[in-house]
Amino acid sequence: MYDPTRLAALVAVSEAGSITRAAERLGYTVPALSQQLAKLEREAGAALLVRHHRGTRLTGAGELLVARARRVLDEMDRARHELAQLSGLTGGRLRVGTFTMAGIHLLPPVLSAFRRAHPDVELAVSQYEPPEGVTAVAAGRADLALTHAYEPAEPVQLPATVAAEPVLVEELVLVTAPGHALAAGSGRLPLAELAGQPLISMAPTLPPRRGVEAALAQAGATPAVLVENPGYALVCALVSAGLGVAVVPEMVARTATTPVGMRLLEPGSLRRTISVVYRTGETAPAADTFRALLRGAFGRSVA
Template structure:
């Protein structure tokens, strides 16, 4: 019998087009994900992926197994919902905290699934700019929150009363106006050395956005020149300014892919500028509504195009 975790890994690679990007989305290291895929191939008795310089693609056998894997994972998710319903999760409330990017692109599918599975649970959603969501969970203001951290950055200790569960790690990528030389023709597929940003006009969130300060310092060391300072941590505004040709920016890959403003984008070399999105919940509390929604969110993040 195939391990559902390994099936989910194969589905993630098929959607991401590369083991590296799939590992980032699932919160794995590349070696750990490669090991899971190798075990799945041994279980299947055949090659499921063909690795190439731009990523990985499914073999014929891999395509067959991915279609089955999707059905199996969907059935398991439905079973989790049904078990929660039978356990009595038919009322009460669930208070959620989120930040803008996750609230716009990742939370709605999970909320829709939750409403479908548990229509009697009262939902509320509050916006918290990270790391304020962590404090809100610790204080009991919300039951569950989405937060993020960036790398490089100084580590920040979380209260001992909460647990941060990483669910998605994504690279930061360069975004430019469409057709700009740094991204023209790249399609996000080839990497640009960070040193190539020397002298480029940078739309920057420093110095008023503490989670980004380590990233902004790395860009400054590479020679990027602040052109526009955005005081509010709004990626929608940053992308609109970039699209208008006022400068370049470095944003999470999810933001680049889902921007309403037209952009060019490109991976950077080295790929060590990252954002980690985590679920925050209280360590000493068992709540069926929270546990069910955590499972829904993990499914949403694992299948996202981030």
């Protein structure tokens, strides 16, 4: 049986004309989307896409499967709407918290799917930079929230009434100015190669990044500019201007608005986990349904 989320990915690629544009639309990283398409091709037992310098086009098998996939996805949308009516999701309000990057690149397709399935539920979205989303959920100001944690880091204790469910794990990667020597190789760059490099640092005093900053310092990277408040767009802009290199989540690197080079690091143990936090011990059909949509959209990327 075909995975519906992979069918949706194939439809998105057919509509966008390239894997890169489809990944941006769906809120995936390009490698994560490519991996899912490869799994779908193995399930189908045939090549579904042909990649060329202008983008991607469907093979004959791909065109056949996309036509069927659209019907399947339409039927699933209808089923979700009918089930929502049975479960009482015909009104009410869902309050969703998110941090900036997830709000731009991950949340929109899930909100769109929820709205299609449950048009009578009022949606409210608020911005909470981690760990503020956890506090908002615990205090009842949000029904659920997207937050993140880094590795390495000290474990964070959640309030007793709040649980966290990972939805996406991504590596931290090196970003450099375009043409920088460290971005030239194709393999992973040993962390020790950062010794002596001027680092755009996310301020070692920031609790979420403290363990990451310590690992970079141990590798010998030399802080050149400290960014005191979270702001990856600013970090990438400083890197692009040649003020230093930085280590950022892969999603940040691939969606940077300023030109940067990118390189995977060795070992790949520097990571960011994006999770959805929610209150336990209460009946919340809208929040439960939204979490299920998150699992369907991004759970396959969890390491």
